[in-house]
Amino acid sequence: MRKLDADRNAGSISIEGLTRRFGAVHAVDGVSLDIRAGEFLALLGPSGSGKTTILMSIAGFEYPDEGRILLGGEDITWLPPNRRNLGMVFQRYTLFPHMSVLENIAFPLKMRGLGRAEREERARAALRTVRLDQLGERRPAQLSGGQQQRVAIARAIVYRPRVLLMDEPLSALDKNLREEMQIEIKHLQREIGITVVFVTHDQTEALTMADRVAVLDHGRLQQLGAPRELYEAPQTEFVAGFIGETNFWSGSAAAAAAPGEAVGVRLEGSGVMPALAVSRVAAGDRVRLALRPERLRILPGAAEGVPALVTEAIYAGNATTLMLEAAGGQVLRLRIPAGAGLPEAVAGEAVTLGWQAADARAFGVAP
Amino acid sequence: MLGGRRFSPAASLALAAPFLLLLLVVFILPLATLLHESLFVPSPGLGNYAHALEEPVYLRVMLRTLRIAFLVTLLALVLAWPLAWVMSRSRGLGLALLGAAVLLPLWTSVLVRTYAWMVLLQRNGVINQMLARLGLIEQPVRLLYTEGAVVLAMAHVLLPFMVLPLYSALKGIPEDYPRAAQMLGASPWATFREVVWPLCLPGVTSGCLMVFLLALGFFVTPALIGGPQQMMIATLVSQQVRELLDWPFAGALVGILLAFVLALVLLFRRAVRLDRFVGQA
Ligand SMILES: Nc1ncnc2c1ncn2[C@@H]1O[C@H](COP(=O)(O)OP(=O)(O)O)[C@@H](O)[C@H]1O
Ligand SMILES: [Mg+2]
Numbered sequence: 001m002r003k004l005d006a007d008r009n010a011g012s013i014s015i016e017g018l019t020r021r022f023g024a025v026h027a028v029d030g031v032s033l034d035i036r037a038g039e040f041l042a043l044l045g046p047s048g049s050g051k052t053t054i055l056m057s058i059a060g061f062e063y064p065d066e067g068r069i070l071l072g073g074e075d076i077t078w079l080p081p082n083r084r085n086l087g088m089v090f091q092r093y094t095l096f097p098h099m100s101v102l103e104n105i106a107f108p109l110k111m112r113g114l115g116r117a118e119r120e121e122r123a124r125a126a127l128r129t130v131r132l133d134q135l136g137e138r139r140p141a142q143l144s145g146g147q148q149q150r151v152a153i154a155r156a157i158v159y160r161p162r163v164l165l166m167d168e169p170l171s172a173l174d175k176n177l178r179e180e181m182q183i184e185i186k187h188l189q190r191e192i193g194i195t196v197v198f199v200t201h202d203q204t205e206a207l208t209m210a211d212r213v214a215v216l217d218h219g220r221l222q223q224l225g226a227p228r229e230l231y232e233a234p235q236t237e238f239v240a241g242f243i244g245e246t247n248f249w250s251g252s253a254a255a256a257a258a259p260g261e262a263v264g265v266r267l268e269g270s271g272v273m274p275a276l277a278v279s280r281v282a283a284g285d286r287v288r289l290a291l292r293p294e295r296l297r298i299l300p301g302a303a304e305g306v307p308a309l310v311t312e313a314i315y316a317g318n319a320t321t322l323m324l325e326a327a328g329g330q331v332l333r334l335r336i337p338a339g340a341g342l343p344e345a346v347a348g349e350a351v352t353l354g355w356q357a358a359d360a361r362a363f364g365v366a367p
Numbered sequence: 368m369l370g371g372r373r374f375s376p377a378a379s380l381a382l383a384a385p386f387l388l389l390l391l392v393v394f395i396l397p398l399a400t401l402l403h404e405s406l407f408v409p410s411p412g413l414g415n416y417a418h419a420l421e422e423p424v425y426l427r428v429m430l431r432t433l434r435i436a437f438l439v440t441l442l443a444l445v446l447a448w449p450l451a452w453v454m455s456r457s458r459g460l461g462l463a464l465l466g467a468a469v470l471l472p473l474w475t476s477v478l479v480r481t482y483a484w485m486v487l488l489q490r491n492g493v494i495n496q497m498l499a500r501l502g503l504i505e506q507p508v509r510l511l512y513t514e515g516a517v518v519l520a521m522a523h524v525l526l527p528f529m530v531l532p533l534y535s536a537l538k539g540i541p542e543d544y545p546r547a548a549q550m551l552g553a554s555p556w557a558t559f560r561e562v563v564w565p566l567c568l569p570g571v572t573s574g575c576l577m578v579f580l581l582a583l584g585f586f587v588t589p590a591l592i593g594g595p596q597q598m599m600i601a602t603l604v605s606q607q608v609r610e611l612l613d614w615p616f617a618g619a620l621v622g623i624l625l626a627f628v629l630a631l632v633l634l635f636r637r638a639v640r641l642d643r644f645v646g647q648a
Contacts, residue, residue, distance in 0.1 A: 082551075093544060097566070108552050
């Protein structure tokens with residue numbers, strides 16, 4: 001029983017209080033993260049937020065100033081990279097140019113002392129799983145970018161590691177190929193049940209591929225959650241702004257509220273509107289309201305709401321985006337999906353805006 | 368190019384003319400005269416060449432020249448590789464200092480550097496004094512006028528010609544290759560053997576060829592640091608010309624050396640790439 005449990009957890013990673021400084025820069029600042037075995041976790045954040053440093057610490061090329069890293073419950077913080085038995089796919093320059101595709105894939109097997117025949121057989125099998133059976137004899141330079149990354153993946157899984165680390169592996173590919181590869185990697189991950197830690201600065205990539213996403217900013221973990229959670233219930237203003245499109249509007253709380261409670265917000269230049277307090281607020285506290293463009297509604301006729309002027313209407317087939325200016329000069333975007341029969345508007349029209357309390361998240365602003 | 372155009376053949380020739388003229392007057396003409404003499408004086412034929420290749424004394428000098436050049440190349444490679452590796456992974460001030468340390472000797476006279484070795488190696492030189500003070504030796508040991516001393520000093524003098532192409536080749540290996548190898552389970556030694564070494568081979572060939580060819584014709588260092596027992600071919604040529612005034616025979620020795628060098632260059636012509644010496648791997 002214990003053996004089974006150990007096997008099941010072999011692909012789990014615990015990052016505990018990881019801190020890495022470069023001079024005065026806190027590249028990673030007290031990050032704690034539990035990654036489950038078999039999970040697809042994305043590390044998402046803007047450039048310089050510490051994603052690569054975290055991944056390199058898991059890989060063993062960076063040693064932390066503080067904290068530890070456990071793999072399947074075992075402390076690997078100080079273990080050299082070649083003894084961690086992890087798979088990794090880099091952004092580019094992944095395949096050794098002086099070896100054929102098959103030799104590249106067989107390389108980790110050679111390092112593990114397998115015989116020639118078994119190496120070849122397993123390398124061919126791995127090449128089949130990434131659907132490149134025919135290209136084994138080629139040199140990496142003779143493959144397209146997408147094929148090279150597929151071979152790199154085959155090479156990283158041929159020795160059946162528990163964990164596969166990927167650092168922006170698709171960022172050098174063009175858009176169509178990137179989307180195709182996203183789906184392919186996701187399928188492969190489900191098929192072989194490997195834990196994947198995937199670094200990206202592309203939120204769409206993170207949301208479509210990952211089971212859970214860890215959002216980073218300035219080396220700090222901002223939020224860890226399923227894609228839907230991040231989009232629907234961002235816990236910080238940064239996450240609300242970084243994931244998806246958001247209108248921010250400053251105001252003050254009309255009353256005190258606990259996290260998760262409804263609260264009225266007095267908007268700058270407008271009246272009081274309903275919102276949901278994300279953090280605890282006292283009456284009169286300054287807050288920032290986050291509103292998704294597609295959750296804003298144009299209210300019919302004489303309904304009570306925020307008066308605004310349509311400055312521009314941009315038709316884009318599947319939706320129409322309205323640029324609005326509310327009282328006090330606040331600029332807003334509003335998106336009306338096509339075909340839902342929602343009221344539309346034209347440039348120059350005066351409209352009244354409204355929203356559900358749950359769709360307006362109020363973040364306390366540090367005074 | 369100036370003005371963004373490629374030069375026409377005529378313009379190229381005009382620009383290169385001063386150098387080509389100089390090459391013709393001070394290199395090709397004297398060399399041709401010398402080779403001509405070696406073939407026609409005292410009588411037409413290969414007599415001078417046969418003499419050089421049949422006489423055991425001269426043959427020994429030639430074989431010794433090959434052996435010393437080979438050992439110098441090997442030692443220079445072993446000394447230069449780690450240095451070039453560190454340089455290729457350094458940036459900023461560190462790289463500037465290392466680069467200066469490599470190039471500075473190149474800008475000082477070979478004679479000065481050779482005399483420095485003599486000061487170190489002579490009977491009551493720095494090394495002997497230190498060994499004596501440490502109580503390791505009673506009598507000064509003979510360091511100067513040995514083959515080891517010649518090899519060591521020549522390797523030092525020629526080191527920059529090994530470091531530069533190695534640096535250039537290693538610089539062209541992205542950090543991700545050795546990293547990928549380690550992720551895939553390669554120990555540091557296996558990473559070197561399987562990935563870094565094969566990828567830097569063009570630089571190794573380039574540097575070795577350069578050092579070997581320069582070592583073959585080296586004069587100052589072996590002449591000063593080696594004794595008669597360590598005579599190399601350049602010293603022999605000089606002896607024939609200055610002491611025996613036997614120009615035709617010296618010409619034959621030069622002809623043999625030249626033929627050997629040309630054969631090597633042709634054999635490795637793909638490795639002799641000038642761009643490796645100016646940093647475009
Ligand atoms: N080797 C290093 N030396 C100095 N600063 C570094 C080094 N590696 C990363 N940093 C700094 O640490 C921060 C995080 O970098 P990184 O982890 O690469 O971010 P990301 O991958 O999210 O773009 C950045 O400010 C970066 O400049
Ligand atoms: Mg990065």
